[in-house]
Amino acid sequence: MFKKLTKCIVNQMDPSKEFVPVESIADNEHFRPLYLLKKKSKPKNLFHPAPYYQRTGFTLDHVLLPGGDGTSIESIHEDSSPFTLTKTCADQADGGLSISVDPANVELKGGASTSKEFSITPQKKSISLDSLEALRRERGINTEHSFIRQLRKTNIRLFVVTEILEASEEAVYKESTKANGGFKIKLYATFCAQSTREDKQSIVIPKGCTLAFRTIPIQIRDGAWDLDHFPAEAVRKAAYVADGPSQGNLGVVLTEVKYSCRIFPELSPDQLLIVLNTIKAVMGDNNLLQELSHKMEEISEQNDGYELKSESPELQALFSTLQHFPRGDLLLLAEGITYVLDALHELMEDQLLLLLESLERKIVSQQLKLVGNLLKHDLNKGKETFFVDAGLLFPHAEDQELTIALVELSGVQLQEDGSAVPTDQPFEAVAALFVALYALSLLSGSE
Known part of the structure; x- marks a missing residue:
């Protein structure tokens, strides 16, 4: 839930995506200004456009030699005025699901509604680059620090947090899913009941909790450190191109997934x-x-x-x-x-279960084509109805309803007539589903 909230906040207030959402509330205190982060070696991707960072547990102050006056560098923080973000949304879907489970065959029908609600007051805290530059001239790296010694043996890239969004007041994020007859709950018979169920979840965001952050790379060598103001970005090889120029978003996702999974066919x-x-x-x-x-x-x-x-x-x-x-x-x-x-x-836990069921039914390759068809459309354009190729729908009701549930959990309501409606800018979620289906199809030999 915390990950959903922080991604939503970044999408609302930072369209350029320079801020990185904090994904775990348990780790939020490790993404404060001046904390050191490891950037994972994997590059950014379409379904997770933010870089992947990992906490180190150390601040820049921990690994620098003592300053001349012994003053803590915590005092160079700058605060901005807080502002309030509020969001309330609700979606309604109807449908049914029939799953054959040995020894029983369970029919599930009904509808589902979801709602999300929060009001939060973020505040920016930052470290100016001029302050960091002055600090660099004054204090060198402690080469005897155990973290610095171990860092030399790896290819890990190091970053320092320069700006954060934090909650200036305590806030509550609420999410509710109401299902009639077992639709959109756990989609296996052992978890379903022929009744109405409402699943309510909430999470309390404490005052001072880090919601998102920005970083700058630092380079450490020969007892000195420097700020990398112009980091080089990894470039995907152009040899892995999509099948045709008219594929739209599908072509972009295909280029990435083919390149990233290029070893599998070998x-x-x-x-x-x-x-x-x-x-x-x-x-x-x-x-x-x-x-x-x-x-x-x-x-x-x-x-x-x-x-x-x-x-x-x-x-x-x-x-x-x-x-x-x-x-x-x-x-x-x-x-x-x-x-x-x-x-x-x-992906959500329910989607992983549905994908395992899809593997058993040997329908992953057909689902891949269907989700690929969804990616040809601008899913982040708004709640506008469009139609997928009717030939991609399943002739068997069980396979079709299972697939409809799988797609809906990625933010697209798909009906039996082939009409589809995005519910909340779902491109990244659908791209992740496409990658999962592509990999499973490739590994199982059904592509």
């Missing part, structure tokens, strides 16, 4: 199966997903190689296989797996 059938089984395992266990993400990121961060081990048998089969890969291929495969895991992380 794997043997046995290797593809191992990767697929691992991906399926983490889709049903968030702890495994986090562990696999962490292990894949560490591969590219270590200069001297990395030994892969896990106490989870679901991951060990993959790790044992990767130990025999040449370094170049290992890096490409770690990049591809990380990209897929990032897409899965953007």
